[in-house]
Every structure is written in structure tokens, then in C-alpha cells.
Amino acid sequence: MRLLLSIVALISTTVCAPVQPIQTLDFSSYGLSQRADPSLTNYLGVFFLGDKPSVYLYLSNGNNAISLKALNKGNPVINPTKGTQGVRDPSIIAGGGAEAGKKWYIIGTDLNIGKTTWDASQRTGSRGIFVWESSDLVNWTNERLVPVEDATAGMVWAPAAIWDPSKSQYAVFWASKFYAASDSKHTGTPSAIRIRTAYTSDFKTFSTPKDYVNYSPTNIIDIDVLPLGNNAYARFLKDESAKTVFTEVSTTGLFGTWTRPGGSKAIIEKGVEGPASYWDNQVDGKAHLLLDFYGSDGYHPYNSADVRGGKWSASDRSAFPKNLRHGSVLPVTDAQGKALNAKWPA
Incomplete structure (x- = not known):
């Protein structure tokens, strides 16, 4: 109105x-997702720290989208106990539908690289997704490791998810490569890495997965999806072959027609991975994007007032912590921020 x-x-x-x-x-x-929201006054980030495969929580300093402080005195809030006992690429998902404002999930990759090698982790790695859930963003319980791929998959990496109102379920995405059914030990040549997808209502049971982004022979290993409103979305992908992150936009839904602003060679940045996008709480139409300089000092923030046009520029990094690795950020309310500070003091 x-x-x-x-x-x-x-x-x-x-x-x-x-x-x-x-x-x-x-x-x-x-769309509604592009409007500033005065009820949101903080940002909650979930990350891992390089060789420390646990979930670390960070809270913004006030309503500054690119100024974060470590909670729990810099110690992890979640230490996985299942699978490899290591979690990477944590992603926080706000509940949708009947769970909106009542439930949140953190999902992540089951991988402790200190116990394996990069080659082995892609040939015979975990085929499951780590899941934790919360009713208050403060306490995280019900740890589980849910298999989502069959024995032909070499790994399941970097899961992300979004509530899909057209299905009234969560669309979940991850990266996998595959081996021939006859190659049970995965010693042969695999497929290119592709983004896979499945639906879930509870992060306990998942539909049969299918390809979502298959750009073979190009390897695509990371994805993040940002709602633009009115059934439009932007998605951010890492081209593992070229070591770049680029964006695509659909105005016809999550499974609509995707185009690459600026053309087939356009990129946002090179030498990066783990894109994590979120809207600004205070400025209409302004979005933020974190890109992980994995060979250097972790996440750097970027910003855009034209997400559809794919126009991104580097933000001031002076108040953004160094060495944060592939994670995600969720805008939260003042009450939620205070509760997090009380439970996990900085």
C-alpha cells in the first residue's frame, strides 16, 4: 500500500x-527482498576459518553490513561430531512458510581436510550434508549428516539452500562429480563438477537430486542464490576451471532461463570462491557479496545497486575481519542480535 x-x-x-x-x-x-527493512538492525555471519573446520559466528557492529565481530570470544559455536568431524562452507538458511521466524538451519560440507587429501576428498569423499537447526538463532541442535547422492558421486561440497515459495519447500544446491557405475573405487576419470539440486521440507529427507548447473567440461563448484522479488533471482557461481566468480539472472524462477549480465565472459572477480550474497538492511536495492580470496586472506566484501545488471564494486574492507572463509550472512533483528551477544559474548 x-x-x-x-x-x-x-x-x-x-x-x-x-x-x-x-x-x-x-x-x-x-520485489520485497530488495527493500530496506527497519526491523532488521544487525547481520549474523557463519563461517569457517581455514584449517579450523568448525562453525564460527560473527555479528555486525550495529547495522553495518561490512563490519563484523567474532562471537563466543572467537571460539567455534558448532563443532561437528559426525562424519569427518570437520565442517566447511557453512550456510545459514531462514525458515520459510510455516517455519518463517520460527526455525533456522545451518548446513555445510562434511570435510576435514587434515584427515585426507584434496584428491581423495573428491574421489571418495562424503556424500552427505551436515545439518543443524535452531528455533532462536542462539542454540544449535539436532546435528545430522544426511546422504543426498548415491555411490557414483565422488563428493558433496558447499551446500546452499533457499525457500522456494512456488513449491513451499527448500531448494538445496551442492557440487558433485561422478564416476561410472562400474568404477566402484573411483579410480578412473570423473565427470566435470556440476551443481546439483533437490527439495526438502525438513532437511531430513530429500527428493531425488538432479543437475541444476552442468556446464561441462567447465567445473562449477560453488553457488549462492539471491531472491530479487517477483520470481526473479540472481545466482553466483565459481568457475573452478578458470578460478573466477560470475553471476547469472533469471526473471522466470529458480528453474527458468538464466542469462549472464555482460555476456558469456563477464566475471565479478578472479582468484575467488564461496560467493555469499545478502541485501542491505537500510538502503533499498543495495546488495552485498562476499568473495573468498582462498589463496590469500579470505573474504572481501563487494556491493551493488544493480544486481540484475551484474555491476559489482569492491567495498571498504577496513572493518571486515580477515581470514573468514566460505560462509554466509543473514540479516537479523535487534532482539536476535542482543540474544546472540548475551549467549555468545564477543
Whole structure:
């Protein structure tokens, strides 16, 4: 209603050319996910720290999207006990549908690289996803390791998820490569790494997975999806073959037609991985993107006022911690921020 009144006011004050402002502003693409939200006053980040495969929580300093402080005095909040007893690439997912505002999930890769090698972890690695859940963002329980791929998969890496209102379920994504069914020990040549997807209502049972992004022979290992509103989405992918992160946009849903702003060679940055995107709490249409400089000092923040156009620029990193690795960020309320500070003091 407030948006409608704003449009009416805009038209009434533009006497000479009443139609032009509406054409310029393109309200058809102005979805709820792009609006600033005064009820959100902090940002909660979940990360791992290089050779420390546990979940670390970070909270913003006030409502600054790129200024974070370590919670729990810099100690991990979640230490996995199942699988390899190591978790990488944690992603925090807000509940959708009946779980909205009542449930949150953290999912991650089951991989402790200190106990294996990079080659072995891709040939005979874990085929499951780590899951923890919470009803308050403070206490994380019900650890489980849920298999999602069959024996032909070499690994399941970097899971991410998003609530899909068209299905009233969570769409889950991860990266896998595959071996021939006859190659039970996975000693042969695998497929290219591709992004896979499945649906779930509870992160306990998953639908049969299928390919989501298969750009063979290019290897794609990381994905993050940002809702743009009105059934439009941006997704961010790592080209493992070229070691770059690029973006694609769909205006026809998660399984619609995806295009690459700027053309087939356009990238956001090189030498990076683990894209993590989130909207700004205070500025309409402003988004943030973290890119992990895995060969250097971890995440650097980027920002955009034109996500659809794929236009990103580096942000001021002076207040952003160094050495944070592939994770995700969730905007939270003042009450949630205070509860996190009380439970896990900085």
C-alpha cells in the first residue's frame, strides 16, 4: 500500500511528463527482498576459518553490513561430531512458510581436510550434508549428516539452500562429480563438477537430486542464490576451471532461463570462491557479496545497486575481519542480535 501511495504521489507531482518516472523506476522488478527493512538492525555471519573446520559466528557492529565481530570470544559455536568431524562452507538458511521466524538451519560440507587429501576428498569423499537447526538463532541442535547422492558421486561440497515459495519447500544446491557405475573405487576419470539440486521440507529427507548447473567440461563448484522479488533471482557461481566468480539472472524462477549480465565472459572477480550474497538492511536495492580470496586472506566484501545488471564494486574492507572463509550472512533483528551477544559474548 505504501509503495502504491508513493507511485501516486510521484505521478501527481510530475505534471509535464507523468508517465516517464514509472518507466524509469521499473517497479515491476522492485520485489520485497530488495527493500530496506527497519526491523532488521544487525547481520549474523557463519563461517569457517581455514584449517579450523568448525562453525564460527560473527555479528555486525550495529547495522553495518561490512563490519563484523567474532562471537563466543572467537571460539567455534558448532563443532561437528559426525562424519569427518570437520565442517566447511557453512550456510545459514531462514525458515520459510510455516517455519518463517520460527526455525533456522545451518548446513555445510562434511570435510576435514587434515584427515585426507584434496584428491581423495573428491574421489571418495562424503556424500552427505551436515545439518543443524535452531528455533532462536542462539542454540544449535539436532546435528545430522544426511546422504543426498548415491555411490557414483565422488563428493558433496558447499551446500546452499533457499525457500522456494512456488513449491513451499527448500531448494538445496551442492557440487558433485561422478564416476561410472562400474568404477566402484573411483579410480578412473570423473565427470566435470556440476551443481546439483533437490527439495526438502525438513532437511531430513530429500527428493531425488538432479543437475541444476552442468556446464561441462567447465567445473562449477560453488553457488549462492539471491531472491530479487517477483520470481526473479540472481545466482553466483565459481568457475573452478578458470578460478573466477560470475553471476547469472533469471526473471522466470529458480528453474527458468538464466542469462549472464555482460555476456558469456563477464566475471565479478578472479582468484575467488564461496560467493555469499545478502541485501542491505537500510538502503533499498543495495546488495552485498562476499568473495573468498582462498589463496590469500579470505573474504572481501563487494556491493551493488544493480544486481540484475551484474555491476559489482569492491567495498571498504577496513572493518571486515580477515581470514573468514566460505560462509554466509543473514540479516537479523535487534532482539536476535542482543540474544546472540548475551549467549555468545564477543
